[in-house]
Amino acid sequence: MLLTCYNTKLADSLRKQIKEEANKETALNNIHVRHFHGLVKEYCVQAMLTAELSYDDDSYPEALLKATQSVNKRFDAILVDEGQDFKKMWWEALEALLNSKAGLLYIFFDDNQNIYEDQPWYPVPPEHHYPLNHNCRATVKIHQFMMEYHDRLNSITRKFALAPQCKGPEGREVEFIDLPSLKHGDEQTKLVKLLDRLTQSEQIPIENIVLLTPSSKQKSRFHYGPIADGRYRLNWGNYHEANALTCSTIHGFKGLERDVVIVAELDKLRRMRERDKLMYVALSRARLHLIILGDTGDPFTIDLADLGDLEDHPF
Numbered sequence: 196m197l198l199t200c201y202n203t204k205l206a207d208s209l210r211k212q213i214k215e216e217a218n219k220e221t222a223l224n225n226i227h228v229r230h231f232h233g234l235v236k237e238y239c240v241q242a243m244l245t246a247e248l249s250y251d252d253d254s255y256p257e258a259l260l261k262a263t264q265s266v267n268k269r270f271d272a273i274l275v276d277e278g279q280d281f282k283k284m285w286w287e288a289l290e291a292l293l294n295s296k297a298g299l300l301y302i303f304f305d306d307n308q309n310i311y312e313d314q315p316w317y318p319v320p321p322e323h324h325y326p327l328n329h330n331c332r333a334t335v336k337i338h339q340f341m342m343e344y345h346d347r348l349n350s351i352t353r354k355f356a357l358a359p360q361c362k363g364p365e366g367r368e369v370e371f372i373d374l375p376s377l378k379h380g381d382e383q384t385k386l387v388k389l390l391d392r393l394t395q396s397e398q399i400p401i402e403n404i405v406l407l408t409p410s411s412k413q414k415s416r417f418h419y420g421p422i423a424d425g426r427y428r429l430n431w432g433n434y435h436e437a438n439a440l441t442c443s444t445i446h447g448f449k450g451l452e453r454d455v456v457i458v459a460e461l462d463k464l465r466r467m468r469e470r471d472k473l474m475y476v477a478l479s480r481a482r483l484h485l486i487i488l489g490d491t492g493d494p495f496t497i498d499l500a501d502l503g504d505l506e507d508h509p510f
Contacts, residue, residue, distance in 0.1 A: 197270040197292060198228045201280035201311075204434055204443075205450035206230035209276075211435075227270070231255070231285060238262035256288035269294045277450055278304030283316040290318065303327075307348045308449060308476050310469045328359045332452060334366020337485045341478035348471050370486045382416055382459065385488060387423040390440065393455060401427070405434075405441045405453040406488075407477045408460040409467060416460060417442055445477045456481035461489040 198213075200206055210228040217223040229237060235255045239245045242262035248254050271294050275281065281289075290300065302317055309315050317324075330338050338361035345358065372385055386406070393399045408415050412431040419442075421428050430439035434451070441453070458477045464470045478485060 196226050196272045196274065197234075198226055198274045198276070199234055199289070200230055200276040200450060202277060202447070202450045203230045203233065204447060205276070206233065208434070208451055231281065231289075235259045235262075235288075238266050238268075241266045241268075252282065253284065256282075256284045259288040260291055263288075263291050268292075270298065272299035272301070275300070275302045277308075278302040278317060279306050279309040279315045280311050281315075286316075286318040307345055307472060308479075310446065310449070310472045310476065326359075330359045330361045330363065332363070332482055333361060333479070334363045334483060335361045336366045336368055337478065337481050337483075338363065340369045340485065341475060344471055344475040344478065348475060367484055370484070372486065372488045374489050382488065383422055386417070386457075386459075387427065389457070389486065389488070390423075390427055399455060401440055402435070402437060403454040404457065405443060405448065405451075405455070405480070406457045406459055407443055407445050407448055407480065408458075409445055409463045409473055410460055411444060412442070415442070445473045448480055449476050452480050452482055454482050455484045455486065457486045457488050459488040461487070 198209060200209070206228055213223050213226055213228060232255060235258055236245070236248065239248060239258050239262050242265045244258055244262050247258035247261060270292055273289060273293060275289070293300065300318070302319060304315065304317065306315060333341070338359075342358065372389065374381055374385060390401070390404075393404060394401050406417060406429075408417065410416075412419060417429055419429055419431050428436075428439040429442050430436045431442050433439075434441050434443070434448075456477070458474075464473060467473060
């Protein structure tokens, strides 16, 4: 079986979890985990076609189809996560990896997390779409807060699908840490006090906490390295480094989760075209506690008539 997705870090995490579970259930060793671009590169390396790839995403499905002419590896079933991020032309290439027309293709998707494609398309007829209407990740308090953005997105797209229900415990209230001004160092000072409380008073391992921002590492006000005289380390890239606070773009953490999620630099979301979707993605990463660090007013007060002036990307 092939398990594929869009996000590199999600694929890494799934591979790690499956490998650990395979110690108890050996059949899991038959699951091949790759994010889509990595899957294509793997086939192209075996077919000696790496020159076919470019920075243009459109080259990947064509290269994969060409590689399958000389690489015989096929799968009885393909499971796709983050299906909303897959381009229409990718599906034909993926289906070419099935052993036969009777092979199984399962696609999991959430159009509210579609931050790359305007109009997702799926090679599955609507009568075979089965909504997953239960949120099994978050607490009720987190679910209620993120559903404000879910409903907002659905009202914009005019897609009034059945709203998911939360199966988790009631949980604690969403926490708001206001920053009325953005003076130099204010955010880091607030973050240090928050980490002191979470890791010392509440005894939460720092590895169970993530800070999400719409900014890239280069543009974020939370830079890589030690803070608070070396008491804490901010780590971008390696989501499993011990004794370090994981920092990530919202894009990069899509599909993943943490017990505690801190969403920061909301001021940078105001002029982003996909701001509602990015906020929904960020909020839905939290399992037990959600913390908003920054301007606690609505970050999306910009008039929709100004859409033409919005930025497409956070980088």
